[in-house]
Amino acid sequence: MAPKEIRWGILATGGIAETFTKDLLVDPATRNVHNVKHTVVAAASSSSVSRAQEFLKTVGAPSSAQAYGSYEELVKDDNIDIVYVATPHSHHYQNVMLCLEAGKNVLCEKAFTVNAAQAKKLVETARQKNLFLMEAVWTRYFPLSIYVRDAITSGKLGSVLRVSADNSTGMVPEETFNTEHRMVNPDLAGGVLLDMGIYSLTWVFQTLYTTQDPKTRKPPHVVSSMQRYPVTGADELTTMLLTFPRDAENGGDMHAIASAGFRTSNNIDSKGTAGPAVRIQGTKGEMQVWPPIFRPTRTRLILADGTTEDKTWAQPGPGQGSGWYNGFGSKKNAEGEGHGMFWEADEAATALLEGRKEGKYESLDESLVIMEVMDEVRKQNGLKYPEKIETTERITL
Ligand SMILES: NC(=O)c1ccc[n+]([C@@H]2O[C@H](COP(=O)([O-])OP(=O)(O)OC[C@H]3O[C@@H](n4cnc5c(N)ncnc54)[C@H](OP(=O)(O)O)[C@@H]3O)[C@@H](O)[C@H]2O)c1
Structure with missing residues (x-):
């Protein structure tokens, strides 16, 4: 067809x-x-x-x-x-x-x-x-993410008990952003939680929540710490400890640490030697995902039975010799290499074809639970944005 x-x-x-x-x-x-x-x-x-x-x-x-x-x-x-x-x-x-x-x-x-x-x-x-x-x-629509979730739902990792996920850039915000920039400007909801912490939460949620039965899964409890960027008051270092309730017969509660920071780095020497930035730990093994966690291309599965599986995940595209380039900001991908944003577009388009009203790998209810977690983290740390961008009134910004 x-x-x-x-x-x-x-x-x-x-x-x-x-x-x-x-x-x-x-x-x-x-x-x-x-x-x-x-x-x-x-x-x-x-x-x-x-x-x-x-x-x-x-x-x-x-x-x-x-x-x-x-x-x-x-x-x-x-x-x-x-x-x-x-x-x-x-x-x-x-x-x-x-x-x-x-x-x-x-x-x-x-x-x-x-x-x-x-x-x-x-x-x-x-x-x-x-x-x-x-x-x-x-990221949820990457074949890499589907493989990681399958490793959990198939029982390969045993009962998953803990996940850690960090999204850090290793930059000096004073040298990188002026005060108007959306990454640090409170008028544009700047800060690491909403911009970068969302990816750490994505890894925590897609492994510990998306993989659970939607009828019985429960939102997590969260405690958190936040450090502010002195220049604008936006958050520049945010760390969350989450507890996902689970019945004792299924392995009991699951723990997660989700973090994000400007000055900390996932790739300190720019050579990829810093190791994985996501670790998913179960009773039978561990899955590791290498940074950047928003566009990952490398996984390692380590099982207690001695199996190790290293995989790299290509970003398809028009290929070498096409003269086509993509990338984000000043970072250019290799010639003909896609960025990985087409998979979510394929899913949205397929949903329209099939008459579905939500994405397959993150329901709207799950997006709401994640927003509630971020609300709670901001509340615990007193981070409020101007009313004009927090309001649900219809206004012109
Ligand atoms: N998925 C990802 O990997 C990824 C990466 C980066 C960013 N994002 C998300 O995408 C969104 C945009 O990020 P970006 O990096 O593309 O930002 P950006 O380069 O600053 O672009 C934002 C665009 O929004 C429009 N805009 C409308 N009102 C604006 C205002 N008051 N201030 C600034 N821009 C305004 C402007 O376009 P016009 O005025 O021409 O319409 C502007 O070019 C954010 O929510 C961010 O979290 C996602």
Whole structure:
């Protein structure tokens, strides 16, 4: 059967919008996906039509793609099947609500929203309007993540008792970001918890929560510590200790440590010698995942029976000699190597084909539980953002 075409509208023209849209336009057959084909029919910039035009040109969108100088115009475009929202997370609630109110399906970048109340309203609205909504936690859709979850659900690791996951960048924030930058600016919900800690929580949740029976699993209890970035007051080092309740006959409670930091590093010498940044420990073995944990390409399975399995996970794409490049920010991937964002796009498109309203590997209810954990961590450490970005009122930011 010929692949079904899914028509995307891109809302925002920043760094990740560019990476995602380039990946979107890679032929899905290069990764053995044959049911869907993605096209970009429109993009919008909040600043100007010319910025949207420039963006469409940079990503290599078809010349027929429409450029808009406002998000309000984009969501009125009848040719769009689904909108990808790639504004800073401070703006997700207002931007996603705009899409849903206009009857559009949405794939929204992480962190889903600033707080759980906002996420809840979006989920309620999507359900009322029978629209598809998914948090774009791309890592969950990697074949590597599917392999790790399978190692747990198949019982290979025995009863999993503990997971640790760290996402750290090893940078000096004073030298890397000005105070307006979304990574440290409280007006844009800056800080390591919402931007980077979400990946540590992703690994903890997709191993200890997603793999449990949805009918009986329970949200975790959390205690946490946070250190603030003195320049803006955003968090720069956040550490969470989570306890996931589980019945005694299934192995009892599970523990996790999820952490994120600017100044700490997962890859201190840039040679990959620092070891794994995720460890999933069970009674029969351990699974390790090498950093960066948002785009991992290497795993090691170590079993108590002496088995060791090392795997590397390629990022498919148009390949060498194609003259095509992707990457994020100043980091360029090898020629023809995809970034890995297409797998979540394939899932969103497949869900539309099948009439599903949520992503397969992270339900909306799970996104809500994770937002509630991040709310609790912020509450424990007194981190509040300005009311205009915490509100569930519909306002113009
Ligand atoms: N999945 C991943 O690997 C990944 C990586 C990086 C970031 N992200 C997520 O993606 C989102 C965007 O991150 P980014 O790195 O792409 O940010 P960015 O480069 O700063 O781009 C954000 C874009 O949002 C639009 N925007 C609208 N109002 C804005 C405002 N008040 N301030 C700044 N920008 C505004 C702008 O585009 P126009 O005005 O042209 O519309 C801007 O270019 C964040 O939620 C982040 O957590 C995900």
